[in-house]
Amino acid sequence: MNNKSHVNQEKMLTLTFIPLAIAINVALGAVVKALNMPLYLDSIGTVLATLLFGWKKGAIVGVLGFVVTTAISNPFAVYFSLTQIIIALFINHAGKSGWFKNTLSTIGTGFVLGLLTAIASAPVSIIIFQGATGNGAALITSFFVQMGNRIVESIFFAGFSIEPFDKILQCLLAFFVLKSIPNNLLEKFPSQSLRVNHFTDNGNQ
Amino acid sequence: METNNLYINPYIRVLFAVFGIAGTLLINRISLLICFYLVVILPLFICGQQVKKHIQLMLFGMLPVFLSFVLLYILVLKGNEGGWNFVFMRTSKLILITSIIQLTLLIPAPFLIHTFQQWRLKEESLITVLGSFTVWTDIRFRAQQILTARFSRGFIRKRTFTEKIKQFPPILIPLVIGILRTSTERAESWESKNILHLIEINQTEKIKTPLLLNVFVCLSASIWMITGVLVFFIT
16 A cells, blocks of 8 residues: 555656656746857756656656747757657666766766767758758858868767757756755655765765 | 637647648649648638747748758858759748648647547646646746846846856756755645546536638648649659
């Protein structure tokens, strides 16, 4: 009975958290737009949800968040949904392996994540947009084409120039946010990643 | 039974998305693409009272894409890989596909639950999707409130890139803590109310479908798809 109640509570916590994590992705996207920043910062909700609940919930947050974003602000977000699944898978692995233990390892995690997302996003940029994505990446692609590279190569180079910086920032923000959350609140979330990376006191014991 | 002139049947929404996108992918004539946009897409946005959102999409989504196509394929590549015809074709197709996706996803709030139920979403998946389409407005409002407060208190003095980056932790930390508290409190409340059972037994009021609008959406998507197949095999 007690176990059933615990499972129910966990299910409810997931149900209430997922829409809010999606909202973080959407809201921060709007703030980035308001501040006119040449970044994406649209996956912090995905990173947090993955660290708190695992990759499946993280992927749901990422994909649904992009669907909602497509309807309301960025019409092209939905094409990059696969990238969100890759982010969730990688962060899940990184979280369980303890790659969020300190600032330096978090920067490393963000860098590798950036390289992965650059590779995952490139086919979409090539097939759907032919390199003309309408953001900072398109300008950098044009620069590489001007330097004599082919379009496909230039799209990859542009991705490698922007994504690692963006993802390092997102991982660092998620790291500092989790570090500043009171312990009694975090302990309610059944996550191995939180313990392995010492975000909760249980991990320090 | 409630009647609403903006209601598009959930199945017709899906049919419109599938046929609309397929037709657009098959057709390679700019004149036909523009015609479909002017005759079907634009009137549907006007009819659905979503013109403002569509203009935002065009200004902040499509215009930068068009400009980057011009930059890359006309200015940098000097028209060697397609030229203006290629730029207009790609942009028109992107405008159409994106508008079709937006029309499918922009479901007026009173019809959200009914539409998702018709799309066979149940219990947990229904709550999740419903929540993701409704909660973001509140969180965005909270984030903007924190940002405005920091601007008005003078915490953001210079509007440089690094100064802006520094604003994220003070926005994110209270936002995420608030969200975690809300979700744990709501989880306890939902569990005690047995919300999954309540959702299961809930029957939303049936909505009477406005015939003319739905027939127009269904027919236009079907004709577009047939035209696409014909054009593709003839040319």
